[in-house]
Amino acid sequence: MSAETSRFATRAIHAGQQPDPATGAIMTPIYQTATYAQKSPGKFVEDFDYSRSSNPTRKALEANLASLEGGKFGLCFGSGCGAMDCVLHQLSPGDEVILCDDVYGGTNRLFNRVYDRHGIKVVLVDLTDLAGTEKAFTAKTRLVWLETPTNPMLKVIDIAAISRLCKARGAWLAVDNTFATPVLQNPLALGADIVCHSSTKYIGGHSDVVGGALITKDEAIHEKLKFVQNSVGAVPGPMDCFLLLRSTKTIHVRVERHCENAMKIARHLEAHKRFTRVIYPGLESHPQHAVAKKQMCKFGGMITAEMDGGLEDARRFLERLKIFSIAESLGGVESLIESPAIMTHASVPPEQRAKLGITDGLVRFSVGIEDVEDLIGDMEQALG
Ligand SMILES: *Cc1c(COP(=O)(O)O)cnc(C)c1O
Numbered sequence: 001m002s003a004e005t006s007r008f009a010t011r012a013i014h015a016g017q018q019p020d021p022a023t024g025a026i027m028t029p030i031y032q033t034a035t036y037a038q039k040s041p042g043k044f045v046e047d048f049d050y051s052r053s054s055n056p057t058r059k060a061l062e063a064n065l066a067s068l069e070g071g072k073f074g075l076c077f078g079s080g081c082g083a084m085d086c087v088l089h090q091l092s093p094g095d096e097v098i099l100c101d102d103v104y105g106g107t108n109r110l111f112n113r114v115y116d117r118h119g120i121k122v123v124l125v126d127l128t129d130l131a132g133t134e135k136a137f138t139a140k141t142r143l144v145w146l147e148t149p150t151n152p153m154l155k156v157i158d159i160a161a162i163s164r165l166c167k168a169r170g171a172w173l174a175v176d177n178t179f180a181t182p183v184l185q186n187p188l189a190l191g192a193d194i195v196c197h198s199s200t201k202y203i204g205g206h207s208d209v210v211g212g213a214l215i216t217k218d219e220a221i222h223e224k225l226k227f228v229q230n231s232v233g234a235v236p237g238p239m240d241c242f243l244l245l246r247s248t249k250t251i252h253v254r255v256e257r258h259c260e261n262a263m264k265i266a267r268h269l270e271a272h273k274r275f276t277r278v279i280y281p282g283l284e285s286h287p288q289h290a291v292a293k294k295q296m297c298k299f300g301g302m303i304t305a306e307m308d309g310g311l312e313d314a315r316r317f318l319e320r321l322k323i324f325s326i327a328e329s330l331g332g333v334e335s336l337i338e339s340p341a342i343m344t345h346a347s348v349p350p351e352q353r354a355k356l357g358i359t360d361g362l363v364r365f366s367v368g369i370e371d372v373e374d375l376i377g378d379m380e381q382a383l384g
Contacts, residue, residue, distance in 0.1 A: 064245060093118060099122050099145050259282075
């Protein structure tokens with residue numbers, strides 16, 4: 001049995017990697033090289049001619065991530081935004097995109113403030129409303145882009161249902177799987193054409209690398225993406241690929257604990273009088289809990305909750321926390337907390353924020369893997 005055909009935890013540790021043929025080194029070396037000696041002009045060792053095009057450390061990471069998502073092809077980028085940009089470069093002026101209405105702030109900015117100038121029409125849609133989504137398609141719709149769970153409202157979108165709509169109309173479906181991670185949800189198996197990750201988050205898991213990835217099963221799509229990756233050049237360095245390979249070896253263990261801690265904290269907040277609303281896909285009160293149970297095997301480490309006061313109460317709570325750090329980003333082993341209205345989603349126009357329910361009292365937790373009793377104790381002292 002090869003690493004590629006084994007179960008998730010084995011693939012996390014071995015897929016894409018073997019002991020270095022030259023030395024037996026167990027860890028894939030950091031091939032810190034820009035170019036490669038050719039045996040004869042135009043005769044490369046494998047496909048290694050120049051490191052923008054291909055690099056052995058990156059290649060191992062690309063194969064590893066492809067395996068974790070149940071795909072055939074992986075491409076890595078210098079950031080999640082670089083990965084998204086590679087997909088958007090596949091479009092032409094006049095094309096239309098259906099974009100999930102509750103997305104990462106940088107995704108919104110890339111679609112609506114960069115690609116709008118290149119003649120791409122972006123339609124924001126609540127993709128939990130399937131009838132409304134169907135109506136948003138036109139003859140020009142080439143791509144549907146979604147995140148699930150969404151950011152910051154943690155809406156859960158039915159990937160298989162959206163995929164059926166896309167297939168009927170010949171549009172690509174791209175799913176940003178950053179929040180769910182490949183441990184909990186595999187969009188390619190549910191019909192998505194492309195999976196996107198900000199590997200800065202759970203894939204990296206230690207808040208020390210910025211990176212992105214695209215994974216697909218379809219060779220024709222992969223070739224198109226690879227052409228743009230090489231032409232535009234938003235590739236990661238070998239050192240960052242090495243760090244991410246080290247990270248994926250523990251992703252299943254980390255994500256398991258993130259989920260366990262988040263479930264306990266979500267239940268604690270739900271029973272707390274200072275919080276008027278707790279949004280976590282694992283709670284029975286979550287509006288799409290049934291969809292979450294169907295397509296995810298656990299519910300992730302992100303929780304969004306609304307405090308009873310306004311901005312000042314939320315600010316005071318955040319400032320008093322000692323273990324949770326006030327920071328953007330998510331998915332690291334350490335717990336973070338933020339205020340979407342003033343931090344991650346400040347660039348979203350106020351009308352759209354209001355429409356989505358991003359109120360001033362909203363706080364978003366990225367629950368880490370510390371001792372959960374200490375995390376709950378920290379929240380209690382900050383609220384007291
Ligand atoms: C962070 C993030 C991105 C952007 O990734 P970068 O690595 O910061 O460029 C995209 N999507 C989601 C869901 C994210 O959380």
